[in-house]
Amino acid sequence: MCSASPDSIRSLRSRDATNFSRRALYLMEEEELDRIAVDRCLQGDVDAFGVLIERYQRPVFNTVLHMVGDAEDAREVCQQAFMKAFEHLASYDRERKFFSWIYRVAVNESINHLKARKPHETLDERLQHPRANPAERFEELEEWTHLHEAIMNLEPNYRAVVILRHFVHFSYNEIAEILNLPEKTVKSRLFTARQQLREALEAKGHGHQ
Incomplete structure (x- = not known):
């Protein structure tokens, strides 16, 4: 087994520090560009908001798509989210990241959309992708329907x-930033939510044995 020399370790640490610094600098530059665009928009330059839309449209759309499960619905929710963000831009807390704020708006719009959507609309979408085995398809649809119902009852x-953790796969820190909560509160809510979902599914006969 070969061991790394002190010089090689120092070199590796130096490269890691350099990469971290570049990443931090990139994030700082992105945040500064966001602040400039927001300032220009608030000063009457409507086109400046287009810069923000162009920068965040794809990641926000992908997040909303994971949440609502339908591309057409996701486009509608995204449009509503960006319109609401534009209308309420003056209320945006400039001390926080624009990234977190626009995601928070999109998450809230997605939740509102899910609350208003009729259950059969999602069920119909799943029926468009049948499995080879009808019994297996029915069982999967039944389980998913109960899960969807349990989530909607939260x-x-x-x-x-x-949704943010298990459907969009954000980290705890990212969720805390988006929802403007302490990370421990995010973990606590997720723990409680999982318990409630488990109890709801067990009541329907779909819990783990």
């Missing part, structure tokens, strides 16, 4: 962390 605060 209080909005719990529903949001479940």
Whole structure:
């Protein structure tokens, strides 16, 4: 087994520090560009908001798509989210990242959309992708329907962390930033939400044995 020399270790640490610094600098530059665009927009330059839309449209759309499960619905929710963000831009807290704020708006719009959507609309979408085995397809649809119902029955605060963690796959830190919560609160809500979902599914006969 070969061991690394002190010089090679120092070199590796130096490269890691350099890469970290570049990443930090990139994020700082992105945040500064966001602030400039927001300032220009608030000063009457409507086109400046187009810069923000261009920068965040794809990642926000992907997040909303994971949450609502339908591309057409996701486009509608995204449009509503960006319109609401534009209308309420003056209320944006400039001390926070624009990234977190626009995601928060999109998450709230997605939740509102899910609350208003009729259950059969999602069920119909799943029926468009049948499995070869009808019995297996029915069982999967039944399980998914109960899960969807259980998620929809969660209080909005719990529903949001479940969607962001398990459907969009954000980290705890990212969820905390988006929802403007301490990370420990995110973990606590997720723990409670998982318990409630488990109990709801067990009541329907779909819990783990």
